[in-house]
Amino acid sequence: MHERCYPFEPIPLPYGYDACEPYLSEETIKTHYEKHYKGYVSKLNECVEKNPVLRCMDIESLAKSGSEAVSFYAGGVLNHELYFSGLFPVTDKRRLSPEAAAFVEYSGGAAALTEKFLDMSRNFKGSGYIWAVCRCGKTEILCSEDQQHICGKVLFCCDLWEHAYYLDYRNDREKYVRAWARLAIPSISD
Ligand SMILES: [Fe+2]
Numbered sequence: 001m002h003e004r005c006y007p008f009e010p011i012p013l014p015y016g017y018d019a020c021e022p023y024l025s026e027e028t029i030k031t032h033y034e035k036h037y038k039g040y041v042s043k044l045n046e047c048v049e050k051n052p053v054l055r056c057m058d059i060e061s062l063a064k065s066g067s068e069a070v071s072f073y074a075g076g077v078l079n080h081e082l083y084f085s086g087l088f089p090v091t092d093k094r095r096l097s098p099e100a101a102a103f104v105e106y107s108g109g110a111a112a113l114t115e116k117f118l119d120m121s122r123n124f125k126g127s128g129y130i131w132a133v134c135r136c137g138k139t140e141i142l143c144s145e146d147q148q149h150i151c152g153k154v155l156f157c158c159d160l161w162e163h164a165y166y167l168d169y170r171n172d173r174e175k176y177v178r179a180w181a182r183l184a185i186p187s188i189s190d
Pocket of ligand 1: 032036080159161163164
């Protein structure tokens with residue numbers, strides 16, 4: 001894939017703001033994308049602007065750069081892109097990747113996989129993400145804190161920051177994870 005370097009541009013949302021309703025509202029998607037995601041892009045550009053040595057680095061390298069602010073914002077950009085592209089509204093023609101579909105089947109189906117994400121979310125405190133990620137031929141479900149970026153092929157990505165769900169579900173994280181699964185694991189039937 002083409003390497004992305006400074007100045008960074010936000011990628012387009014692959015669906016309309018209201019496409020994820022009734023699971024995630026238009027207000028939630030719009031705020032999350034326009035304010036939070038684009039905010040990470042702006043903050044990353046500000047950090048790199050102040051530090052010219054970083055300007056030749058691609059965004060993946062910046063996410064692993066070791067500088068707290070730069071890796072935080074670069075991770076925030078990449079993580080949100082994985083999150084948004086991992087939602088599949090019913091009107092969307094995109095489909096799960098073959099690897100993701102195979103992992104759903106391996107996990108015992110969409111409902112069983114949803115329960116695994118729910119279990120992880122119940123045990124996770126604070127802000128971060130739950131991932132299903134394939135590394136060295138093995139897929140595992142794990143959590144990461146804050147905007148830490150995960151290496152490997154991401155199959156599923158659930159944003160557990162309160163900004164992802166507070167407008168719709170207040171502090172009911174479990175209800176949100178169930179709603180997220182309806183969008184991210186689209187073989188769940190209504
Ligand atoms: Fe987020």
